[in-house]
Amino acid sequence: MLSKDQEYQVFETNEQIVSVTSSMINAEDVIPDTKLSTPGKFYGHYRDRMDMHAPANTVAKYLDSHNEWFGRCAEPMKVQPLGENGYALAIGKFGSFNYEVEPKIGLELLPPEEGVYRIRTIPIPNYTPPGYDVDYRAKMQLVENLAGDSSINSGHITGVEWELDLVVYIHFPKFIHRLPKSLIQNTGDRLLNQIVRQVSRRLTRKVQEDFHQSIGVNFPKKR
Structure with missing residues (x-):
């Protein structure tokens, strides 16, 4: 789908920059600065599609039972x-410039309205994100009768077309602010894209495999 299949990892940049930055760090500098500075803002818009070899009503029934899969x-x-419709997800550990975060977000999978499924962020009870905030807004729509692989064609192919607008705000520690703003922005944007790609690709593949197994249709493990 969107990227190479990678598991959780720390995303690092130029070692020379990291080394110079590390030499300037004091103990108090590693604490996210939530009061004295404007948070960094990183944004991405993403879209893709996953094909399901079944009629749209069968796919819709599966999506509606998200608590099962x-x-x-x-x-x-x-x-x-x-x-009833929400989940707290621990995404994994990511970071750069010797600064790491372990994103944890709450997502609500809303019931469909006029055939459109939406996902949005919700608060996680008794949890305060340590120095970051996430605004996740996704929508999915089912489009039936797309061309596909005839070897596993069940007579119908439904494409689950999705779009995601994702904004992440991060209150960086003081030592991060000593770096050029353009470097921080470019690194943050690349890191955000990496997280979305690897999570999206893995989740898409697992949902496809799980769905086709649930309706008794063979779906290749790899293409």
């Missing part, structure tokens, strides 16, 4: 249910 398809991310 979301947790196992999201592995190795840790998932905790939040109410």
Whole structure:
């Protein structure tokens, strides 16, 4: 789908810059600065599609039962249910410039309206994000009868077309602000894209495999 299949990892940049920055760090500098500075803002817009070899109503029924498949398809991310349609996800550990974060966000999978599924961020009870905030807004729509692989064609192919607008605000520690703003922005944008790509690719593949297994249609492990 969107990228090479990579598991959780730390994203690092130029070692010389990191080394110089590390030499300037004091103990108090590693604490996110939530009061004295404007948070860094990183934004991405993404879109893709996954094909399901079944009629749209069958795919819709599967998506509506997300409490049965979301947790196992999201592995190795840790998932905790939040109410009827919500989940808390621990994404993994990512970072740069010797500064790491372990994103954890709450997502609500809203019931469809006029055939459109939406996902949005929700607060996680008794949890305060340590120096970051996430605004996640996604929508999915089912488009039936797309061309596909005839070897596994069940007579219908439904494309799940999705779009995601993702904004991340990060209150960096003081030592990060000593770096050029353009370097911080470019590195943050690349890191955000990396996280979305690897999570999206892995989750898409697992959902496809799980769905086709649930309806008894063979779906190749790899293409």
